[in-house]
Structure formats: structure tokens, C-alpha cells
Amino acid sequence: MEEPRPEEADAALAGLADQRVRQLRLEASALGQWDTSLLVFLVQLVKAARARQLSVDLDLPQGLKRLLHLAFAVPAQDGAARKKANTSFLYRLGDSAITLPPRVADFLNFCGDVTLALWRLFLGRAKMRPQDFVAAMHECGVQALPIISLTSLLFGLILAFVGAVQLTQFGAQIYVAGLVGIGMLRVMGAIMVGVVMSGRVGAAYAALIGTMQVNEEVDALSTLGIPPVDFLVLPRVLALTFMVPLLTLYADLMGVLGGYLVGVMMLGLNPMEYFNATTQMVPFKHVLIGLVYGTVFGVIIAVAGCYQGMRCGRSAQAVGQATTTAVVHSIVGIIVATAVITVICNVLGV
Amino acid sequence: MSTDTDAKNTLTTKSAGTDDRELRISVRGLQVGYGSFVLMRDVSFDVRAGDIFFIMGGSGCGKSTLLRVLMGLKSPQAGQVLYGDTDFWGGGEDTRRRVMRHAGVLFQGGALWSSMTLAENVGLPLQQYTDLDEEEIREQASLKLALAGLAGFEDYYPSEISGGMRKRAGLARALALDPRILFLDEPSAGLDPVSSRLLDDLILELRDTLGATFVIVSHELASIFSIASNSVFLDAHTRSVTARGNPAQLVRDPHTEKRARLFLTRGDEREAAESARADAGESPPHKDIA
Known part of the structure; x- marks a missing residue:
């Protein structure tokens, strides 16, 4: 055999059994x-x-x-063997439907914790160290400048190119200035920053706090009476909420610069003419709307990243999963928020 | 073994029931589990001032989980944990925080905050709870590190030192606020025998000098026999406490539950016991499979 x-x-x-x-x-x-x-x-x-x-x-x-x-x-322990998970589609659908409410409740709980921590900060009782806040701002702000410069400049270029193809047919190249200006300032600058920061900072937060969970560092904080939300989450949420709008302004500038380069060097527009067209066609309110987007995105990225980190399991695999989930959730969150704010702006007529 | 007889002498006086040392922790009918799964039930024991109290048990019996309940990191399903007169889980978060203010914790891997130097690690509790200025905090942190045998390592990051040193630094951090109770989760796991013995000596030293009470989760027999003054044995099968008392006495007491005794019997002694049984003509445990 x-x-x-x-x-x-x-x-x-x-076969043998019959033969006794x-x-x-x-x-x-x-x-x-x-x-x-x-x-x-x-x-x-x-x-x-x-x-x-x-x-x-x-x-x-x-x-x-x-x-x-x-x-x-050693005989097999009673009940130690796991039942094979039922993997039929209906079963999984039902399973996720049943577990949805507790998961939503847990997330709302976390948001409540963060809000309470903000309130404590307002009262001056939060156990947040100022140096952590400054370090977080440095990490998510200053250190992100190069990558934001590159992506927004290129995005301005792309926007100008795409617009130019259509607009030159009507001899209306100058409107590239308005297209790039409004597009970048009103929404695209914030989205660019949001997506880059999700990958750069949201993932880092989830991985960092998740690893601290694995090493029991978060427990060590709790046993010392330091609420982990105050100490770990608060500085990061605040830092991103401040820095994403600022980075959005910077991205706006770089995007317009990209459009300018295309306008002047490819379409042969006069530099001064392009500058004037931009200031005339793009009212200031677009900058403010862009800042609103940016602030909301900052909160979404920070909360998604920190939430995944805080709820991370105690294994290397769980950290990886938390990181991926944080990025996916913050990008989806950014897109949904964009849609919601856009509709609201439309209703308000701004 | 002369040390055993010594231990017995001290013990007989203790177990006479006239222990009037102050009650530090008292656990009453504790049930711990996850969801509908009960990890242990009916756990009760007392820890008195100056005790070096061991929570013993095989892997996976819930020792560390029990410790997490005592430290306020996991809520029990039933029962009470009393610190002095304070009902630890009966009160709110503030009650637990007030109790833990006087406790220090050494986690299994040290759990040092990796973004801070050793001095900052030890200094953070001081920064949070005292009015000391930076200079004084730094001095106190250096002193605590020196007590744990890490003088001169103030500005190292946890990733730059060895596992044993990380444990010592964790102990220094646990000592930062001059706690009355210290929780140690597997302090000698992953340490070589010599470092492990040094750590045991350090624990005795700290008990005698600071008057601290220790609650230690461990399955390290060498430590258990050399420093434990009292203990409970958690049995993974019955999911409850099956033996309690001084380990040195438990191992010789014929009434000790058999799994607890097996746990406490050292490898060399076990071999001796088994060969004695073989000589007596008894059969080994699994002779016939079919």
C-alpha cells in the first residue's frame, strides 16, 4: 500500500465486519x-x-x-473542536446584519469617549501632554509637505490638461484658470490631502496604537489612571483636525501652480492674464468651502485610524487588519462626506 | 531540605488562623469569563499586607485574566474585589482609578512605552500625579531605575535594551509612585535562571524595605518556592481554585488536590517519584492503547 x-x-x-x-x-x-x-x-x-x-x-x-x-x-477535550464556519452567502449576510448594531454602538461609544476627552481638555483636566500634540502636528503636517506638494501640483497639471483639450476647441483656453482654480480650491485640494493623509497618517495611527495594544502599553496607561483616549487619541485627532485644513490651503496653492504651468507653457497664455483670470473667476468663498471639507476629512481620518488602533486585537495579524481597515474606512468616509457636503452646499446655494 | 522545614515553621504559625495583618485585597466569589464562556468561577482569596501572593496555574487557566480583573482592566461577571473597604468593581471608574493610584503593575513584556526613554517611562506616572518639577522627576526616575539595577540607562529607548532589562525597567516604572501593592505578570518568564533569581531577591528586598504587597502571576516553580508566602492554584479543568496556602506546604500536604500537587512537583522529583513507582511494579500510565 x-x-x-x-x-x-x-x-x-x-469489508471485514460481515465476516465476524x-x-x-x-x-x-x-x-x-x-x-x-x-x-x-x-x-x-x-x-x-x-x-x-x-x-x-x-x-x-x-x-x-x-x-x-x-x-x-490525551483524549480530545470536549467542545474544544471548533465547528466549521458556515460560509454560505445567506449565513454570512445574516451574520453581518446581526453583528452590525453592536459594532455601530461600539463606534459611537468611541466617538463619545473622544468627545468627553475634548470636554475634559476644555476644562483643563485632560491628561494630554502638549509635547505629544506638537509632535503629532509635526508628523502629520510638516513631514507631509513634500508628498502633498508633488501630488497636488500634478493634480493641477492633470486638471488643466483635461480641461484644455475641450476648451481649446472653442478658443477659450483662458477658462482653464477658472476650471483649475475652482476645482482645486473648492473640493479637489481637500480630497487630495484627505486621500494622501489616509494612507500616510491614518494607517500610521492604527498601526502605532494597535501595536501598543499588542504590547500592553495601552493597558499600562489605564492601570496608571491615564485614560488612553486622552493620552493617545486626543493629540492625534486635534493635530489632524488642525493640520488637514492648513495642508488643504497649501495643496490649493500647489494645484493652481500646476494649472498655471500648463496654461503658460503649453497653452501659451500670458502669465499676468492667467493670474488675473484666476482671481476674477474664483471667488473667495471656494477657499472657505475647501477648508470645511478639509476639517471634516481631518476628523474622519483621525477617528478612523485611532478607532481601529484602540480596538485592535492582540496579534500581528490584527495590527495589519486594523491598518488596512483604517485606510479603507477613512477613504470611504472621505468620499461619503464629500457627497454629503456637496449636496448641503447645493441646497444652501453656496 | 532544611529550607522547607523553615518554611513549615513560619507557616504553622501563619495558618493557625490568627493572621491579623491588614487585609489588602479580598476576592469574594469571583466569576470571570468572556461572553457566555466562563473561564473561572467561585474564586475567593485574601491578600494581606506584606504578602508575596502567587496566582499559580498551568497555561491557559486564566491567571493573567484574573490579574486583569484585579487591576481594573476587565470587569468580572460576578463577585467582589475589595481593596481594604473599597468595593473595586462596585464603584465607578473614579473609584478604580483612586485604588490603582496606589498600585504598580509590571506587565509580561514590560509594556514600556516605546516612544519614550526609560527615564520618561518612569517619570510619566510622577508627572501625572505629583507636583514635582522636571528636574526632581528626572532624579526620582534615575533613582527608581538604579533600584532596579539600571543606573545609567536613563536615556535609552526600550527597543535598545534586552528583554530582561525591559522587565527591570517595567519594575522601576511600577515602583514610581511608591505603591502599596505591586502586580507582577510572569516576572521571570523569558529570563535566564540567574536573572530570575536576582529578580526574586529584588522582590524580597522591596517587600522588606518598602513594605509593599506583591501579587504575582507565575508558573516558575523556583520563584514560587523561594519567595511565595501565600498562593492560590487555578485549575484549568475545574475552572476554579483547587488549592490555596503556602506552596512549600501544599506540595507536601497529602490532602492537596492532585493536579495542584503535580503542578508543584519539580521535574527531578517527579522523575524520582515515577521511578519509585516503576520499581514497585506499577504500570506506566498508558500501557495499552487498544
Whole structure:
């Protein structure tokens, strides 16, 4: 028998049962080499024989015999074996529907904790260290400038190119200035910053706080009476809420610069003309609307990242999952928030 | 073993029921679990001032979870934890915070905050709870680090030192606020025998000098026998406390529950016991599989 398979053990005995066999004897004491597959077969064989009340007499090499003893030494613990998860679509759908309310409640709980921490900060009782706040601002603000410069400048360029293709057909190249200006300032600058910050900072927050959870560093804070939300979440939420709008302003500037480069160098517009067109066609309110978007995005990214970190499980895999989920949630959150704010602006007529 | 007889002498006086040392922690009918799963039930014990109290048990029996309940990190399903007269879980978050203000914790891996130096780690509790200025905090932190044998390592980050040193630094942080109760989660896990013995000596030293009470989760027999003054044994099978008392006495007491005794029997002694049984002609535990 090459490569004996476990199910064969049962089949082999099933044939014997009719013939009123009472004893099973296996002679293999001269067996030289064997591996785990034989052991698995023997375990199945012994189990099948026991089920049929056959007595078993195994004549095996010493090592194999002892391994077999070992395999039966500790009986399987009752209830230790897990039921296989039901993976049918309907089951999973129902399962996620049932677990949704507690998950939403948990998230709202977290938001409540953050709000309470803000209130404590307002009263001057929050256990937040100013240096943590400054460090967080440095991390998510200053250090993000290069990547924000690059992405927004290129995005301004792209916007100008796409617009120019259509507008040159009507000889209306100058409107590229308005297109890029309104597009960047009103919404695209904030979205660019939001998406970049989700990947850069939201993920970092989730991974950092998640790893602290794994190392029991968060527990260490709690046992010292320092609320982890005050100490870890508050400085990060505040820092992002301040820095994302500021970065949005910077991204606006870089985006307009990108449009300017295309307008002047590709479309042959006069530099002064482009500048004037931008100031005329883009009212100041767009900058303010962009700041509103930016502030909301900052809160979303920070809360999504910190929430995933704080609720992270105690394994390396959980940290990875928390990081991915934080990024996905904050980007989805940004897009949903954009839609909501856009509709609100439309209703308000601004 | 002469040390055992010594331990017995001190013990017989203790177990006479006239222990009038101040009650530090008293656990009454505690039930702990996750959701509908009960990890342990009916856990009761007393920890008195100056005790070095061990929570013993095999892997996965819930020792660390029990410690988390005592430290206020996990709420019990039923029962009471009393610190002096304070009902720890009966009150709110503020009650627990007030109690934990006088406790220090050493986590299994040290749990030092990785973004801070050792001095900052030890200094943070001081910064939060005292009016000391930065200079004084730094001095106190240096002193606590020196007590734990880490003088000169103030400006190292946790990632730059070894696991044993991290544990010592964790102990220094636990000592920062001059606690009355210290919780140690597997203090000697991952330490070599010599460092482990030094840590035991340090614990005794701190008990005698600071008058602190220790609650230690461990399955390190060497530590248990050399420093424990009292203990409970958590059994993973019955999910409750099956033995309590001084370990040195428990191991020799024929009435001790058998799994607890097996746990407390050292490897060399176990071999001796087994060979004695074999000589007597008894069969090994699993002779016949089929």
C-alpha cells in the first residue's frame, strides 16, 4: 500500500465486519522507514476498529508504537473542536446584519469617549501632554509637505490638461484658470490631502496604537489612571483636525501652480492674464468651502485610524487588519462626506 | 531540605488562623469569563499586607485574566474585589482609578512605552500625579531605575535594551509612585535562571524595605518556592481554585488536590517519584492503547 489514506482504514474494515472478525493484527515490526501519513492511517485504523469493537494487536517498530501511544494519551477535550464556519452567502449576510448594531454602538461609544476627552481638555483636566500634540502636528503636517506638494501640483497639471483639450476647441483656453482654480480650491485640494493623509497618517495611527495594544502599553496607561483616549487619541485627532485644513490651503496653492504651468507653457497664455483670470473667476468663498471639507476629512481620518488602533486585537495579524481597515474606512468616509457636503452646499446655494 | 522545614515553621504559625495583618485585597466569589464562556468561577482569596501572593496555574487557566480583573482592566461577571473597604468593581471608574493610584503593575513584556526613554517611562506616572518639577522627576526616575539595577540607562529607548532589562525597567516604572501593592505578570518568564533569581531577591528586598504587597502571576516553580508566602492554584479543568496556602506546604500536604500537587512537583522529583513507582511494579500510565 503506497501512501495509505485515512479513509481507506474505515473502508478496509467495513469489508471485514460481515465476516465476524473479532481481532485485528498488524505485523510490521521489520518496517524500516515511515512518516506521519502511516501514523495518521494507523490512528484511523485503531479508531475504526474500536468503533467496531475489534481488539487490536499491533506489532510495530518501537518508535511508531510510542508515537501511537502519544496520539491517544490525551483524549480530545470536549467542545474544544471548533465547528466549521458556515460560509454560505445567506449565513454570512445574516451574520453581518446581526453583528452590525453592536459594532455601530461600539463606534459611537468611541466617538463619545473622544468627545468627553475634548470636554475634559476644555476644562483643563485632560491628561494630554502638549509635547505629544506638537509632535503629532509635526508628523502629520510638516513631514507631509513634500508628498502633498508633488501630488497636488500634478493634480493641477492633470486638471488643466483635461480641461484644455475641450476648451481649446472653442478658443477659450483662458477658462482653464477658472476650471483649475475652482476645482482645486473648492473640493479637489481637500480630497487630495484627505486621500494622501489616509494612507500616510491614518494607517500610521492604527498601526502605532494597535501595536501598543499588542504590547500592553495601552493597558499600562489605564492601570496608571491615564485614560488612553486622552493620552493617545486626543493629540492625534486635534493635530489632524488642525493640520488637514492648513495642508488643504497649501495643496490649493500647489494645484493652481500646476494649472498655471500648463496654461503658460503649453497653452501659451500670458502669465499676468492667467493670474488675473484666476482671481476674477474664483471667488473667495471656494477657499472657505475647501477648508470645511478639509476639517471634516481631518476628523474622519483621525477617528478612523485611532478607532481601529484602540480596538485592535492582540496579534500581528490584527495590527495589519486594523491598518488596512483604517485606510479603507477613512477613504470611504472621505468620499461619503464629500457627497454629503456637496449636496448641503447645493441646497444652501453656496 | 532544611529550607522547607523553615518554611513549615513560619507557616504553622501563619495558618493557625490568627493572621491579623491588614487585609489588602479580598476576592469574594469571583466569576470571570468572556461572553457566555466562563473561564473561572467561585474564586475567593485574601491578600494581606506584606504578602508575596502567587496566582499559580498551568497555561491557559486564566491567571493573567484574573490579574486583569484585579487591576481594573476587565470587569468580572460576578463577585467582589475589595481593596481594604473599597468595593473595586462596585464603584465607578473614579473609584478604580483612586485604588490603582496606589498600585504598580509590571506587565509580561514590560509594556514600556516605546516612544519614550526609560527615564520618561518612569517619570510619566510622577508627572501625572505629583507636583514635582522636571528636574526632581528626572532624579526620582534615575533613582527608581538604579533600584532596579539600571543606573545609567536613563536615556535609552526600550527597543535598545534586552528583554530582561525591559522587565527591570517595567519594575522601576511600577515602583514610581511608591505603591502599596505591586502586580507582577510572569516576572521571570523569558529570563535566564540567574536573572530570575536576582529578580526574586529584588522582590524580597522591596517587600522588606518598602513594605509593599506583591501579587504575582507565575508558573516558575523556583520563584514560587523561594519567595511565595501565600498562593492560590487555578485549575484549568475545574475552572476554579483547587488549592490555596503556602506552596512549600501544599506540595507536601497529602490532602492537596492532585493536579495542584503535580503542578508543584519539580521535574527531578517527579522523575524520582515515577521511578519509585516503576520499581514497585506499577504500570506506566498508558500501557495499552487498544
